[in-house]
Amino acid sequence: MSPVDILTNGPAVRGDDQRLPSPMKAEEWSLLTGVGFARAVLPGEQLFRRGDDAQAMFLVDTGSVRLSFEDGMADKILGPGQYFGELSVFIGQHQRFASAVVETEGVLFEVTAAEFARLLEREPGALSRFMLRSFTYLVTGEQQLMQSLRRRNEDLMQTLDTLRQTRSELSVAQQLVRSDDLTGLANRRGLYRYLDETSRYPLAGKRMALLLIDIDRFKRLNDLSGHLAGDSALRAVADEVRRMAGPLELPCRLGGDEFALVLRVADEGDLANRALGLIAAIRALRLPSLREQHLTVSVGGVFCDDQGGWSIWYSQGDQALYEAKSRGGDRWRLAL
Numbered sequence: 001m002s003p004v005d006i007l008t009n010g011p012a013v014r015g016d017d018q019r020l021p022s023p024m025k026a027e028e029w030s031l032l033t034g035v036g037f038a039r040a041v042l043p044g045e046q047l048f049r050r051g052d053d054a055q056a057m058f059l060v061d062t063g064s065v066r067l068s069f070e071d072g073m074a075d076k077i078l079g080p081g082q083y084f085g086e087l088s089v090f091i092g093q094h095q096r097f098a099s100a101v102v103e104t105e106g107v108l109f110e111v112t113a114a115e116f117a118r119l120l121e122r123e124p125g126a127l128s129r130f131m132l133r134s135f136t137y138l139v140t141g142e143q144q145l146m147q148s149l150r151r152r153n154e155d156l157m158q159t160l161d162t163l164r165q166t167r168s169e170l171s172v173a174q175q176l177v178r179s180d181d182l183t184g185l186a187n188r189r190g191l192y193r194y195l196d197e198t199s200r201y202p203l204a205g206k207r208m209a210l211l212l213i214d215i216d217r218f219k220r221l222n223d224l225s226g227h228l229a230g231d232s233a234l235r236a237v238a239d240e241v242r243r244m245a246g247p248l249e250l251p252c253r254l255g256g257d258e259f260a261l262v263l264r265v266a267d268e269g270d271l272a273n274r275a276l277g278l279i280a281a282i283r284a285l286r287l288p289s290l291r292e293q294h295l296t297v298s299v300g301g302v303f304c305d306d307q308g309g310w311s312i313w314y315s316q317g318d319q320a321l322y323e324a325k326s327r328g329g330d331r332w333r334l335a336l
Helices: 026-035 113-122 124-178 188-200 218-225 227-244 268-283 310-326
Strands: 037-041 046-048 056-068 076-078 099-112 207-215 250-255 258-265 297-303 332-334
Touching: 026 056, 026 099, 026 113, 026 124, 037 056, 099 113, 113 124, 188 250, 188 258, 207 218, 207 227, 207 268, 207 310, 218 227, 227 250, 227 258, 227 268, 258 268, 268 297, 268 332, 297 310, 310 332
Parallel strands: 297 332
Antiparallel strands: 037 099, 046 099, 056 076, 056 099, 207 258, 207 297, 250 258
16 A cells, blocks of 8 residues: 555544644645655654754655654654645744654655745645645644643643642641640640751740740639630630740640740840730730639749750749749749
8 A cells, every 4th residue: 555545544643632634635745755855764763853943844655753742742653644844844944843753664755945845836736735734734733732731721720729728738737736726826746846846946146945834723713613714714815825925936735724935035034024924914814704803824934955855844844833833823933
């Protein structure tokens, strides 16, 4: 079977690109091969690369050629009777849209722009009809490509939305794991994570300190006013602890009525001012749900030296807190 007998056969394609090449009539094949240069090709031979200057079109007499478009588009394999690179002779030099590599040994006809122009002068009718069908095919192909790219873009946007939703859900899940349900402050796990990461943030002349905060006579408050009022008191204290925290500082609830505040302070006087300010703010709270109309807290403070660790700092701060409570509460003490 000659190439002319199978000119309308479609290419072997990979993926979802099922476009057929523009059919070439026997007369057109004869005219173009008559002015073309026949060249033998071997598997793996690179005819041109994407981006190269286009100077000729090719007709496949025997063998096959793979066109690779990249950008996620399917490759096309062209066989006997098919052609490619026609824009180089239709519109002149331009950059190739694809790379062409020989798949199987064969013979190609290479037609230059100059030869095509001379042939167009001799056979304007036949070549004009060939060019019209080729342009129609190219336009159809571009429309299909645009539709494909639109679908890919829609799929990509949907994938991005899914990723954003997943990331948001993971962020929420992590936040829930690290935060207290009632107050929204960091829990112990969040505190430990913060302590692990503090080395990333230089103190820049500051000292890290820990305040342990305990609501005075909280059990009595719960017994007199009920657990809902107790929860309201916990949230109110949590809000004041949160307001006291600055950038790179951490407010947290360790459990029950015990809170902690990790601070960055200049010196002992700075720490004392922060502790006294918190005590005063909580003393000024007025909660209608409480039979006792005011809250007080006891605070124990400790400087977090590099030689120590959480268990040591907590133990020292807890001792200072116990001393403040034993003196009637509503005060603070610094661990010595």
